[in-house]
Amino acid sequence: MKANIKQVAFEAGVSTATVSRVLSGTGYVSDEVKAKVQEAVAKLNYRPNAVARSLKQDKTHSLGIIVPDISNPFFMSIARGIEDTVREEGYQLLFCSSDEQPEKERELLMLLNEKRADAILIATSGGNEETIARIAASGVSVLLLDREAGSGLAAELDLIAEDNRHGAYLLTRKLLSSGHTRIGVINGNLNVSTGRDRYEGYLTALGEAGFAVDPAYVVNGKFTVQGGTEAAGYFLGLEARPTAVVSFNNQMTFGLLLELNRRGLRLPSDIMIASYGEVEAAMLLKQPELHYIKQLPYEMGVRAGEILLERLRHTGQETAPAQRMVFMPELSTL
Amino acid sequence: MKANIKQVAFEAGVSTATVSRVLSGTGYVSDEVKAKVQEAVAKLNYRPNAVARSLKQDKTHSLGIIVPDISNPFFMSIARGIEDTVREEGYQLLFCSSDEQPEKERELLMLLNEKRADAILIATSGGNEETIARIAASGVSVLLLDREAGSGLAAELDLIAEDNRHGAYLLTRKLLSSGHTRIGVINGNLNVSTGRDRYEGYLTALGEAGFAVDPAYVVNGKFTVQGGTEAAGYFLGLEARPTAVVSFNNQMTFGLLLELNRRGLRLPSDIMIASYGEVEAAMLLKQPELHYIKQLPYEMGVRAGEILLERLRHTGQETAPAQRMVFMPELSTL
Numbered sequence: 032m033k034a035n036i037k038q039v040a041f042e043a044g045v046s047t048a049t050v051s052r053v054l055s056g057t058g059y060v061s062d063e064v065k066a067k068v069q070e071a072v073a074k075l076n077y078r079p080n081a082v083a084r085s086l087k088q089d090k091t092h093s094l095g096i097i098v099p100d101i102s103n104p105f106f107m108s109i110a111r112g113i114e115d116t117v118r119e120e121g122y123q124l125l126f127c128s129s130d131e132q133p134e135k136e137r138e139l140l141m142l143l144n145e146k147r148a149d150a151i152l153i154a155t156s157g158g159n160e161e162t163i164a165r166i167a168a169s170g171v172s173v174l175l176l177d178r179e180a181g182s183g184l185a186a187e188l189d190l191i192a193e194d195n196r197h198g199a200y201l202l203t204r205k206l207l208s209s210g211h212t213r214i215g216v217i218n219g220n221l222n223v224s225t226g227r228d229r230y231e232g233y234l235t236a237l238g239e240a241g242f243a244v245d246p247a248y249v250v251n252g253k254f255t256v257q258g259g260t261e262a263a264g265y266f267l268g269l270e271a272r273p274t275a276v277v278s279f280n281n282q283m284t285f286g287l288l289l290e291l292n293r294r295g296l297r298l299p300s301d302i303m304i305a306s307y308g309e310v311e312a313a314m315l316l317k318q319p320e321l322h323y324i325k326q327l328p329y330e331m332g333v334r335a336g337e338i339l340l341e342r343l344r345h346t347g348q349e350t351a352p353a354q355r356m357v358f359m360p361e362l363s364t365l
Numbered sequence: 366m367k368a369n370i371k372q373v374a375f376e377a378g379v380s381t382a383t384v385s386r387v388l389s390g391t392g393y394v395s396d397e398v399k400a401k402v403q404e405a406v407a408k409l410n411y412r413p414n415a416v417a418r419s420l421k422q423d424k425t426h427s428l429g430i431i432v433p434d435i436s437n438p439f440f441m442s443i444a445r446g447i448e449d450t451v452r453e454e455g456y457q458l459l460f461c462s463s464d465e466q467p468e469k470e471r472e473l474l475m476l477l478n479e480k481r482a483d484a485i486l487i488a489t490s491g492g493n494e495e496t497i498a499r500i501a502a503s504g505v506s507v508l509l510l511d512r513e514a515g516s517g518l519a520a521e522l523d524l525i526a527e528d529n530r531h532g533a534y535l536l537t538r539k540l541l542s543s544g545h546t547r548i549g550v551i552n553g554n555l556n557v558s559t560g561r562d563r564y565e566g567y568l569t570a571l572g573e574a575g576f577a578v579d580p581a582y583v584v585n586g587k588f589t590v591q592g593g594t595e596a597a598g599y600f601l602g603l604e605a606r607p608t609a610v611v612s613f614n615n616q617m618t619f620g621l622l623l624e625l626n627r628r629g630l631r632l633p634s635d636i637m638i639a640s641y642g643e644v645e646a647a648m649l650l651k652q653p654e655l656h657y658i659k660q661l662p663y664e665m666g667v668r669a670g671e672i673l674l675e676r677l678r679h680t681g682q683e684t685a686p687a688q689r690m691v692f693m694p695e696l697s698t699l
Contacts, residue, residue, distance in 0.1 A: 048472050093476060101460060102441040110435070114462075123476050126435060126460035128448075138382050142427060142457050145393075146480045285646075292649050312619075312646030315626050 034075035043071035051121030092121050095143035097153045101128035103282055105328050112332020131220050133158035150339050152176045157222040160184050172342040179224040190355045191335045195225050198324040198360030199232025202305040205322050206275040207240045215273035217262045217283050219254040229279040252283040259286025281308035321365040368409035376405035385455030426455050429477035431487045435462035437616055439662050446666020465554050467492035484673050486510050491556040494518050506676040513558040524689045525669045529559050532658040532694030533566025536639040539656050540609040541574045549607035551596040551617050553588040563613040586617040593620025615642035655699040
């Protein structure tokens with residue numbers, strides 16, 4: 032059996048990152064540790080593959096990831112998928128949270144660039160196309176995560192996302208086909224592609240069914256738990272309150288459920304809920320009937336990691352065209 | 366009214382971090398931006414306070430934070446408190462997750478050190494006293510977060526933590542005083558101070574009540590949701606199953622609740638639960654009676670940020686003695 036970097040690390044009693052540093056000649060490693068690694072390499076007859084050989088000497092082996100909400104399990108699952116994929120080759124992840132603030136995001140982009148991250152993965156809060164383009168042009172691999180970017184950037188950068196329009200369309204259709212006509216919608220951040228596309232999917236489904244949008248049933252929940260809670264309070268205060276609600280991310284759905292539960296409402300008899308994204312906590316509900324789009328964040332992260340590793344292996348060589356990977360959403364029921 | 370850095374930033378149309386960079390002369394800022402900032406400073410008659418003046422020229426304005434589980438809301442609230450406190454002075458946070466793995470933690474410590482973080486805040490997974498001491502000795506401010514470190518390090522470094530022994534003691538006493546004698550305990554990671562101290566608090570309460578520990582009622586849930594779920598399955602499979610369970614962190618409690626709920630058990634009639642830490646999702650339970658230690662992670666983060674800012678202002682000067690701040694836990698009921 033061919034030895035791999037993990038076995039070498041185990042044999043030498045060091046980490047894979049250290050083995051990687053010794054093999055690529057980057058970073059500080061003591062002579063003693065270097066000798067141990069070389070011994071292990073010799074003993075196991077380890078042959079670093081093309082990856083290791085092509086590692087450029089100026090790699091820092093750190094990847095930066097910027098997400099809008101570091102407390103959202105969706106983004107943390109993506110991060111876990113990325114990390115599990117890139118760790119084997121000695122890369123480490125630095126997380127940053129932009130809190131949906133374009134200015135904070137810009138500062139974080141500049142920080143990661145200053146820190147010489149080999150690549151940056153970003154679920155953008157919008158408005159930073161120019162900064163992203165400049166960083167990408169300087170040779171740093173940039174991958175768009177979950178959210179597209181405007182200004183033609185999307186076509187130049189790798190992208191891992193979902194078909195958000197279709198997912199939102201499926202959710203809305205589910206509510207319509209269950210006989211609901213007064214459907215409340217909790218939008219996320221409309222400055223970003225996921226927020227906009229999901230709302231468009233809702234509009235399409237509504238239009239197909241021959242309904243017009245009633246602005247009184249459209250609120251902005253900002254992709255946050257609190258936004259979902261406030262939306263619930265608003266809807267329940269309406270004279271003709273919606274009989275169903277579609278919520279466009281997991282955090283807002285959680286906030287919505289907290290408030291509905293606090294007021295003693297039951298699903299789906301009192302109100303029917305459709306959610307873009309799973310809410311693990313919903314399993315604690317007594318009768319949780321909940322329709323949702325099952326997202327695959329871990330798988331998205333793995334694919335993002337694979338695409339990035341491929342890029343990083345060929346840094347400085349002729350670059351492959353941008354890859355776009357769009358996951359197709361499916362409707363599930365809890 | 367005295368102008369502050371935020372007003373200068375607003376006036377100049379840039380971020381506070383950029384103002385800070387211009388004033389301290391660190392990092393790259395274009396001449397055009399520099400001029401804008403200087404104009405705003407003049408116009409508002411802004412006088413940077415002692416903080417800004419004492420800023421050392423080699424600051425990078427980045428702080429590293431290493432936590433064992435980046436998906437745990439407890440650590441994310443601490444991080445939020447830190448960030449809200451240090452941001453005003455232009456510091457940005459880089460998050461890293463050690464996944465309770467000492468080796469991964471060591472690599473991350475070295476990475477943040479290489480990246481020249483001005484300070485490192487760490488909730489250690491244990492075993493890295495030597496690396497931490499070396500980094501601290503090199504002039505990087507290190508603050509221990511939530512968890513103490515061994516080898517006399519604790520006395521030399523700033524620390525923000527809780528009285529975990531007392532909290533666990535209160536929880537166990539609550540179950541005992543409710544008449545329970547068969548009390549299951551779900552331990553966290555016993556290689557770290559919080560895990561060990563909480564278990565000791567349980568032992569003390571049990572001893573005081575005249576009970577001996579039954580090893581069959583002690584399981585290790587590793588501070589994870591899955592660990593809590595597995596512990597529930599184990600306890601419910603015992604012939605003489607516990608009538609009450611104390612769980613030593615929020616994630617394990619969530620896993621425990623998921624499994625109890627899945628099997629249709631009710632709190633507290635079927636089983637009484639006491640939890641070190643809140644579980645927001647528990648509010649979705651029909652009859653959630655749950656005893657818990659209310660933690661104050663946001664406040665812990667704010668204090669950590671304040672202590673660090675104080676250190677960073679006086680880098681290179683005579684250093685103040687290490688600060689230890691221990692929060693006293695209180696028992697609550699949901």
